Amino acid sequence: MKKPELLAPAGDLSRAKTAVRYGADAVYIGGRRFSLRSRASNFTLDDIREACAYAKDFGANIHVTVNMIPHDEDLEGLQEYLRDLEKAGVKAIIAASPAVMAVCRECAPSLEIHCSTQMSVTNTEAVRFLKKNMKIDRVVLARECTMDQIRRITAECGIETEAFIHGGMCVNYSGRCTLSNRMTLRDANRGGCAQSCRWQYSLYAGEDKVSDMLFTMGSKDLCACASLYDMMEAGVSSLKIEGRMKTEFYIASVVSTYRRMIDEVAETGTRPSGERLTYYMHEFARTMNRQSWGGFVQEKADASSLIWHNMSNADVNHDFLAKVVKYQPETGTAWIESRNYFEAGEEAEVLTPGRENRSFAMTFIRNEKGEYQDVSRHPMALLEVPVPFEVGAEDLIRRK
Numbered sequence: 001m002k003k004p005e006l007l008a009p010a011g012d013l014s015r016a017k018t019a020v021r022y023g024a025d026a027v028y029i030g031g032r033r034f035s036l037r038s039r040a041s042n043f044t045l046d047d048i049r050e051a052c053a054y055a056k057d058f059g060a061n062i063h064v065t066v067n068m069i070p071h072d073e074d075l076e077g078l079q080e081y082l083r084d085l086e087k088a089g090v091k092a093i094i095a096a097s098p099a100v101m102a103v104c105r106e107c108a109p110s111l112e113i114h115c116s117t118q119m120s121v122t123n124t125e126a127v128r129f130l131k132k133n134m135k136i137d138r139v140v141l142a143r144e145c146t147m148d149q150i151r152r153i154t155a156e157c158g159i160e161t162e163a164f165i166h167g168g169m170c171v172n173y174s175g176r177c178t179l180s181n182r183m184t185l186r187d188a189n190r191g192g193c194a195q196s197c198r199w200q201y202s203l204y205a206g207e208d209k210v211s212d213m214l215f216t217m218g219s220k221d222l223c224a225c226a227s228l229y230d231m232m233e234a235g236v237s238s239l240k241i242e243g244r245m246k247t248e249f250y251i252a253s254v255v256s257t258y259r260r261m262i263d264e265v266a267e268t269g270t271r272p273s274g275e276r277l278t279y280y281m282h283e284f285a286r287t288m289n290r291q292s293w294g295g296f297v298q299e300k301a302d303a304s305s306l307i308w309h310n311m312s313n314a315d316v317n318h319d320f321l322a323k324v325v326k327y328q329p330e331t332g333t334a335w336i337e338s339r340n341y342f343e344a345g346e347e348a349e350v351l352t353p354g355r356e357n358r359s360f361a362m363t364f365i366r367n368e369k370g371e372y373q374d375v376s377r378h379p380m381a382l383l384e385v386p387v388p389f390e391v392g393a394e395d396l397i398r399r400k
């Protein structure tokens, strides 16, 4: 069974490095221009160069989103930008406009062109058209495709396919939504989506308010790990995680879990057992702060796929306790930088790239002055805790 690329998001250089360290085969990032989610993208050209060099050392690649829907005035400087990306060592651009694709083919021919999900490709004819006329190298299929459609397009079109497996969903067709434009004057297709579908609304029938309850229109988040085997069997080339706004902890946790899952399926050639799937689902649930569903690949998009009531279970995740700064084998302790509240005696787990999580008890907490503390209350505090095995700088510690 062919191992697909595991493609992770990153909103800045540090998160791009985290994604690579935790097992992503490729990371997609956005530059300061020409990208959707422009508010998430703070990669300068220097950052992009550094990300490419870092990824190369791990045998990984960087893809850059050039996926805004450009108006004429937005195209200025595009040629130069694409040439710079090519020189920086970027493998592919993710584009949603034929204008961007045409310019890229002409001025930066060694860049692969991946047709963005913003083009809502859901059928074989559209793929053939784009392959023939826009010379695309890969199609990122619309999240609205069913498993059968993904299977058919992958089998029949002779081109790499990429499918979303995890992350946020638009309640409208991705990139075909103007809710944000109309309600906030922020253009979702030029990087400014205000996520208006997730706001809270009162519901009226005529003049009458139906209930005091507030409603949203947002979709549940996607978690299609139960379809991972099917996607690999179908020959999908790349499995994509959504979320360039997501935290380092989220990226490390989700990427390392999919890394293990893909490797396990490729090695055994079999569908994960119910027990393994439950384990993986549990791991993903630890990182989520919204309800999830299996997406169009697994389910029907009926009312149960929406978060329609007041904020649902949205909550902030406090599992990320600290990041390792350095390990001291002579004392069996690690200096860590705290992120959330924890107490002395708590059970914790270390997330180390490339290995199973390891548990330990933080039997004491000591601060920089050598004083013992019962709790860690302040984020970014430098603390010393006992760890009975070697851990690496930048490993993450979470609540067990």
Ligand code: SF4
Pocket (backbone or CB within 6 Å): 169, 170, 171, 172, 174, 175, 177, 178, 179, 180, 188, 193, 194, 195, 196, 197, 198
């Ligand atoms: S408002 Fe909601 S549905 Fe529309 S583009 Fe933004 S996230 Fe997607």
